[in-house]
Amino acid sequence: MSLNKYRIALLGNPNVGKSTIYNYLCKENQHTGNWAGKTVDSAIGTFMYNDNLYEVVDLPGIYSLNTCSDEEVISKQYLESKEYDLVVVVIDAYVIERSLLLYQQVCDITSNVLLVINLYDEAIKRGMYIDRSKLLEYLPYPHVIMSAKNKGDMEYLKSYMCSLLPFTSNRQIDINIPILLKECITQDIRKQANIIDKVLTHRVLGPIIMFLTLLTILYLTIVLANYPSSLLSYIFSKGEILLISILNMIGSSNWLIDLIVNYIYRILSLVIAVMLPPMVIFFPLFALLEDIGYLPRIAFNLDYYFQKVGASGKQALTICMGYGCNVVGIMGSRIIESQKERILAMITNVFTPCNGRFPTLIAIISMFLVSSVSSWKSALLLAVTLCFSLIITFLGTEGLRRLLKYPKDNEYILELTPYRTPDLKQILKDSLFNKTFKIMLRAVLVVIPTSILIYVGEHIIISNASILQHVCSVLEPIGNLMGMDGVMLVSFIIGMMANEIVLPICIMLYSSYGIVSDYSLVFLKELLITNGWTLTTALCALIFTVIHFPCINAVIAIYKETKSLKYTLLSIVYPTVIGVVLCVFINALMQLIW
Amino acid sequence: MRTLLDLKVDEKGTIVGIDNKCKLKQRLIDLGIVNGSDVICVLDSANHNPKAYQIKNAVFALRSSLSQYIVIE
Ligand SMILES: Nc1nc2c(ncn2[C@@H]2O[C@H](COP(=O)(O)OP(=O)(O)O)[C@@H](O)[C@H]2O)c(=O)[nH]1
Ligand SMILES: [Mg+2]
Numbered sequence: 001m002s003l004n005k006y007r008i009a010l011l012g013n014p015n016v017g018k019s020t021i022y023n024y025l026c027k028e029n030q031h032t033g034n035w036a037g038k039t040v041d042s043a044i045g046t047f048m049y050n051d052n053l054y055e056v057v058d059l060p061g062i063y064s065l066n067t068c069s070d071e072e073v074i075s076k077q078y079l080e081s082k083e084y085d086l087v088v089v090v091i092d093a094y095v096i097e098r099s100l101l102l103y104q105q106v107c108d109i110t111s112n113v114l115l116v117i118n119l120y121d122e123a124i125k126r127g128m129y130i131d132r133s134k135l136l137e138y139l140p141y142p143h144v145i146m147s148a149k150n151k152g153d154m155e156y157l158k159s160y161m162c163s164l165l166p167f168t169s170n171r172q173i174d175i176n177i178p179i180l181l182k183e184c185i186t187q188d189i190r191k192q193a194n195i196i197d198k199v200l201t202h203r204v205l206g207p208i209i210m211f212l213t214l215l216t217i218l219y220l221t222i223v224l225a226n227y228p229s230s231l232l233s234y235i236f237s238k239g240e241i242l243l244i245s246i247l248n249m250i251g252s253s254n255w256l257i258d259l260i261v262n263y264i265y266r267i268l269s270l271v272i273a274v275m276l277p278p279m280v281i282f283f284p285l286f287a288l289l290e291d292i293g294y295l296p297r298i299a300f301n302l303d304y305y306f307q308k309v310g311a312s313g314k315q316a317l318t319i320c321m322g323y324g325c326n327v328v329g330i331m332g333s334r335i336i337e338s339q340k341e342r343i344l345a346m347i348t349n350v351f352t353p354c355n356g357r358f359p360t361l362i363a364i365i366s367m368f369l370v371s372s373v374s375s376w377k378s379a380l381l382l383a384v385t386l387c388f389s390l391i392i393t394f395l396g397t398e399g400l401r402r403l404l405k406y407p408k409d410n411e412y413i414l415e416l417t418p419y420r421t422p423d424l425k426q427i428l429k430d431s432l433f434n435k436t437f438k439i440m441l442r443a444v445l446v447v448i449p450t451s452i453l454i455y456v457g458e459h460i461i462i463s464n465a466s467i468l469q470h471v472c473s474v475l476e477p478i479g480n481l482m483g484m485d486g487v488m489l490v491s492f493i494i495g496m497m498a499n500e501i502v503l504p505i506c507i508m509l510y511s512s513y514g515i516v517s518d519y520s521l522v523f524l525k526e527l528l529i530t531n532g533w534t535l536t537t538a539l540c541a542l543i544f545t546v547i548h549f550p551c552i553n554a555v556i557a558i559y560k561e562t563k564s565l566k567y568t569l570l571s572i573v574y575p576t577v578i579g580v581v582l583c584v585f586i587n588a589l590m591q592l593i594w
Numbered sequence: 595m596r597t598l599l600d601l602k603v604d605e606k607g608t609i610v611g612i613d614n615k616c617k618l619k620q621r622l623i624d625l626g627i628v629n630g631s632d633v634i635c636v637l638d639s640a641n642h643n644p645k646a647y648q649i650k651n652a653v654f655a656l657r658s659s660l661s662q663y664i665v666i667e
Pocket of ligand 2: 019
């Protein structure tokens with residue numbers, strides 16, 4: 001048996017179907033799953049065909065090899081490395097003219113190129129027709145005209161692609177684009193932006209629709225998360241009793257039971273029962289918006305305000321990525337061409353509450369800020385919180401720009417990509433299974449060492465108090481000034497490990513001993529009130545959740561992206577200072593009016 | 595001299611030049627925004643900045659600071 005290994009790279013403009021093709025080819029064997037939809041770093045997968053092994057690299061979208069943003073540079077460098085056997089240039093049939101420019105540029109670097117003219121079904125719908133036999137004449141190089149939505153086309157692509165390898169021809173590819181277009185393509189010119197676009201970017205309706213969309217997503221997240229949440233909290237509370245009796249039965253020592261039950265089990269249960277469901281539900285809903293193509297319209301609507309604060313309009317997109325995960329938002333800032341605007345976008349991305357912070361916000365809002373259990377009211381307040389975070393992002397960007405003395409640099413191009421019918425199956429698979437598994441794994445990996453750390457901190461006694469108590473009491477005055485307490489600040493600091501453990505740790509620190517009867521919000525609220533929580537505490541906790549230092553992964557991402565200690569440090573200090581000042585101010589205000 | 599800025603929604607024009615002061619000139623060329631291309635202004639925003647233009651089957655949002663450099667006929 002002869003097993004050959006070949007490497008194939010997928011390259012092309014954003015949104016032309018590279019990832020769709022990649023997902024089809026490498027169904028199971030993918031190493032990197034990004035935040036659904038957007039490819040911010042290259043993903044690598046493999047598949048077998050006729051006893052050969054093929055490795056596929058899905059590169060970030062690129063418009064041109066001449067002028068590159070930092071995101072595009074990855075694709076360009078990969079191309080120049082020549083560590084591949086075939087480059088598949090995927091293009092959107094409808095914008096074939098400019099895509100052929102990219103194809104030509106690629107051909108200047110390598111002759112091992114396959115051109116995939118994708119999205120032909122969409123192009124036909126919009127009145128374009130490609131004469132296949134003429135195209136063979138004017139483009140006598142490997143090419144396929146297809147639709148990635150069509151299974152037959154995909155199978156054909158797979159076999160054709162594999163039949164090209166090992167690539168034998170060394171012909172220099174040479175095409176005459178204007179003549180090719182004239183001879184092979186017929187189309188009726190139509191105006192593209194349709195009534196939907198007019199409505200979505202309308203001066204009055206646009207913002208209203210944005211807000212309603214946000215509200216609906218948040219509402220669905222809260223409502224749908226309730227069911228698994230209450231089920232899980234029931235199971236975990238029963239499980240606690242069971243776990244204790246098992247541990248007793250096998251004769252574990254008391255300290256071990258204490259560590260396992262009161263620390264590891266309890267934090268893990270809270271993370272999984274309270275934090276996980278909203279995270280898992282939010283992902284597919286948001287991925288859907290992204291896949292449909294709504295995000296560039298949001299960027300269009302908000303652009304005026306980004307101009308005002310001297311930011312790139314693409315920051316709207318990195319903010320959207322930040323709702324998923326700030327690390328992705330930070331890495332995604334590579335789409336911003338100007339280095340300075342990119343730094344602004346990265347450092348201020350932490351003002352966007354990520355998926356790990358959503359459940360905390362939801363829990364605080366439902367416990368303290370709405371009187372009865374009303375999902376609509378919670379969703380509304382959460383939407384308001386997100387609008388608040390957006391305003392803070394604008395102001396924070398302006399402040400940072402002045403601090404760093406950056407000029408306003410306003411030139412900017414954003415393609416409003418056409419709407420696409422989303423691939424529901426892929427979204428669900430991506431976000432529900434891949435994401436859930438990843439978040440769970442991360443939770444376990446973070447919670448176990450953190451719990452042990454806290455256990456140790458609570459059990460080493462120096463002059464009548466544990467180390468943790470000492471730390472808490474040192475932070476207590478600052479905490480009080482900020483409308484909170486020492487325990488909460490400690491939780492936020494430990495929460496740098498991962499934002500979703502902030503509330504669970506806080507609750508665990510309050511409730512160290514005794515069996516927890518229930519992990520539901522009603523029980524948690526009582527516990528928090530017994531520990532001195534008031535409306536002011538909740539409000540300040542809410543604000544500080546939105547505005548505080550980034551988690552450790554985000555800090556690392558900023559360092560990796562900027563390679564600068566100064567900016568990394570600034571990314572920690574800047575939001576922290578703003579958060580502290582704002583909390584102190586709100587606390588003082590509340591004391592006055594209460 | 596008319597520039598893209600002067601186009602109102604649904605108005606058409608043909609690009610005849612891009613000012614060298616434009617920092618993103620090469621980028622525009624790479625996107626197929628070159629002399630001789632037909633443009634239609636398709637979307638406007640609340641402050642007439644940015645506007646969206648259809649050029650060669652693609653739609654781009656451009657800020658005034660950039661579209662002022664694109665000369666049309
Ligand atoms: N109708 C149609 N939609 C497609 C086709 N190829 C991809 N799509 C859709 O286009 C969108 C963008 O595809 P994606 O693979 O994420 O593009 P990428 O940015 O190049 O990776 C997705 O919603 C796909 O489902 C196609 O041939 N026909
Ligand atoms: Mg992709």
